[in-house]
Amino acid sequence: MPIIVKNLTHIYMPGTPFESVALQDVNWTVEDGEFWGLIGHTGSGKSTLIQHLNGLLKPTSGEVIIDGVNINERGVNLKEIRQKVGLVFQFPEHQLFEETVEKDVAFGPRNMDLPEEEVNRRVKEALELVGLNYNEIKDRSPFELSGGQMRRVAIAGVLAMKPKVLILDEPTVGLDPKGRDEILREIVKLREEQNITVILVSHSMEDIAKLVDKIAVMHKGRIVDSGTPKEIFKNYQGLISIGLDIPQITHLMLRLKQKGKDVATDVLSVDEAEAEILKVVRGKGRA
Amino acid sequence: MREITIGQYIPGNSAIHRLDPRTKILITFAFMILLFVIDDFTGYVFPVAFIIAASILSGISVRYMVRGLRPLLVIILLTFILNLFLIKGRVIYEIGPLSITYEGLYQGTFMVLRLVLLIVGTSLLTLTTSPITLTDGIESLLKPFSKIGVPAHELAMMMTIALRFIPTLMEETDKIMKAQMARGADFSSGNIIKRAKSVVPILVPLFISAFRRADELAMAMESRCYRGGENRTRMKKLQMTWEDLAAFIATGVLAAGCLASRFLW
Numbered sequence: 001m002p003i004i005v006k007n008l009t010h011i012y013m014p015g016t017p018f019e020s021v022a023l024q025d026v027n028w029t030v031e032d033g034e035f036w037g038l039i040g041h042t043g044s045g046k047s048t049l050i051q052h053l054n055g056l057l058k059p060t061s062g063e064v065i066i067d068g069v070n071i072n073e074r075g076v077n078l079k080e081i082r083q084k085v086g087l088v089f090q091f092p093e094h095q096l097f098e099e100t101v102e103k104d105v106a107f108g109p110r111n112m113d114l115p116e117e118e119v120n121r122r123v124k125e126a127l128e129l130v131g132l133n134y135n136e137i138k139d140r141s142p143f144e145l146s147g148g149q150m151r152r153v154a155i156a157g158v159l160a161m162k163p164k165v166l167i168l169d170e171p172t173v174g175l176d177p178k179g180r181d182e183i184l185r186e187i188v189k190l191r192e193e194q195n196i197t198v199i200l201v202s203h204s205m206e207d208i209a210k211l212v213d214k215i216a217v218m219h220k221g222r223i224v225d226s227g228t229p230k231e232i233f234k235n236y237q238g239l240i241s242i243g244l245d246i247p248q249i250t251h252l253m254l255r256l257k258q259k260g261k262d263v264a265t266d267v268l269s270v271d272e273a274e275a276e277i278l279k280v281v282r283g284k285g286r287a
Numbered sequence: 288m289r290e291i292t293i294g295q296y297i298p299g300n301s302a303i304h305r306l307d308p309r310t311k312i313l314i315t316f317a318f319m320i321l322l323f324v325i326d327d328f329t330g331y332v333f334p335v336a337f338i339i340a341a342s343i344l345s346g347i348s349v350r351y352m353v354r355g356l357r358p359l360l361v362i363i364l365l366t367f368i369l370n371l372f373l374i375k376g377r378v379i380y381e382i383g384p385l386s387i388t389y390e391g392l393y394q395g396t397f398m399v400l401r402l403v404l405l406i407v408g409t410s411l412l413t414l415t416t417s418p419i420t421l422t423d424g425i426e427s428l429l430k431p432f433s434k435i436g437v438p439a440h441e442l443a444m445m446m447t448i449a450l451r452f453i454p455t456l457m458e459e460t461d462k463i464m465k466a467q468m469a470r471g472a473d474f475s476s477g478n479i480i481k482r483a484k485s486v487v488p489i490l491v492p493l494f495i496s497a498f499r500r501a502d503e504l505a506m507a508m509e510s511r512c513y514r515g516g517e518n519r520t521r522m523k524k525l526q527m528t529w530e531d532l533a534a535f536i537a538t539g540v541l542a543a544g545c546l547a548s549r550f551l552w
């Protein structure tokens with residue numbers, strides 16, 4: 001189910017003094033099974049862009065084509081699109097409303113008019129996918145959970161609809177480092193197990209660089225760069241100039257390089273860096 | 288949701304924006320009263336000229352102000368239609384048992400014009416005055432009444448906070464609605480019961496968030512030692528200038544015109 005965004009422009013409140021151009025001529029293709037990171041400074045248009053991918057926002061001009069269908073054409077069943085393209089909003093825990101966790105997660109599947117056994121099965125599965133114990137948590141009120149748990153319940157609420165594409169808007173914002181790592185680990189696991197397309201929105205390279213296959217960089221309503229993390233980091237000066245940062249470990253390698261050490265600089269994780277440094281150190285030792 | 292523009296402040300630094308809020312509040316009141324003094328169409332020349340002058344000075348187009356009428360279109364139409372059919376007089380046209388009269392047409396148009404001017408006039412106040420300045424003005428105008436027990440400061444503070452949170456809550460509503468729609472919620476179809484039920488997933492999170500915000504705000508105010516209006520000094524003192532004087536003179540001209548149109552012509 002590839003998603004193609006063509007010449008997408010979005011203007012908020014056109015024709016008023018509050019008019020603001022949030023997206024400008026965006027072109028982007030997301031193929032099946034890809035794991036994308038969508039990155040950009042606050043206000044660069046990330047949230048606006050992803051809300052077009054399931055028809056919550058209508059383009060001012062341009063097209064969003066999912067599975068070959070322009071989703072803004074008349075007669076397209078948006079409910080079906082929204083089931084296939086699952087969108088987890090920023091601070092998703094703010095949308096919880098039911099008395100129990102089980103009922104809240106069931107909200108999505110119930111809206112799809114599924115039979116009751118299927119709903120129950122999906123709720124159970126979704127809660128376990130986000131690392132929660134179904135039996136322990138199902139009858140608790142979502143409002144008495146910890147922040148991290150609430151967020152998982154909210155993510156489960158979207159997963160229970162079995163989307164083919166999962167979009168998460170800044171899923172780690174406001175969590176402590178432990179909660180952040182756990183959520184990210186679960187997203188990676190989820191993607192491997194369910195074999196779905198994932199788009200992870202973030203303003204922090206540190207979070208996503210080592211996870212995703214591809215990165216799209218947004219700046220002032222445009223996608224200014226896209227490619228594999230290593231390709232993106234080649235232009236690290238460009239990234240820094242638009243207020244983004246490269247991961248600490250990549251910084252370290254760049255510094256080493258500046259000091260005249262012969263290390264590769266397209267390194268994303270500590271493990272890779274360790275191997276690279278050891279290689280250079282040992283290489284020297286032998287010489 | 289955020290398309291509603293009536294009563295929204297448009298930041299600026301025009302002569303109208305710079306006026307003392309007390310001046311603007313008093314003039315708006317005078318304007319409203321004068322609209323009711325006028326008793327025939329020729330009298331409308333004065334308030335219309337007044338609005339156009341204010342619009343030019345403020346840099347906010349009349350067209351934009353009229354757009355703000357859209358949410359009130361139903362009320363305006365209703366006023367017109369009721370007048371049109373209910374007033375007895377010389378019949379122009381008959382539709383079944385209903386008849387349109389010359390007097391009805393005249394009165395309907397007259398009332399609609401009054402309503403439109405009333406709304407446009409008051410929205411000019413809120414369009415050019417930030418909520419904070421507006422409540423400062425109200426507080427200052429209510430001050431003399433605090434001797435007889437009107438809690439001027441508290442009223443103004445409540446208004447400031449309420450006004451401050453309207454856009455926030457609208458934004459929040461918009462976000463929650465979208466989040467539930469992403470989970471397949473449908474707010475636009477089904478019968479009344481189904482629709483009433485469908486607001487629960489919006490209202491519950493909205494209330495929770497409103498209470499959370501209120502809590503946080505109270506805490507933040509307390510940690511900055513807020514304890515009501517007594518002995519409170521202000522950073523910006525309201526100050527009338529020659530521009531305010533000019534505005535009062537213009538309003539005097541408007542009043543003279545309206546009164547003349549009623550009693551002399």
Ligand SMILES: Nc1ncnc2c1ncn2[C@@H]1O[C@H](COP(=O)(O)OP(=O)(O)O)[C@@H](O)[C@H]1O
Nearest residue numbers: 012020022040041042043044045046047048049
């Ligand atoms: N509902 C809205 N109404 C008007 N302007 C908006 C709205 N949502 C976002 N914007 C504006 O659009 C721009 C992009 O915002 P957004 O897509 O939220 O960026 P990001 O998610 O990258 O922080 C910002 O300038 C923001 O102020």
Ligand SMILES: [Mg+2]
Nearest residue numbers: 046047090169
């Ligand atoms: Mg955002």
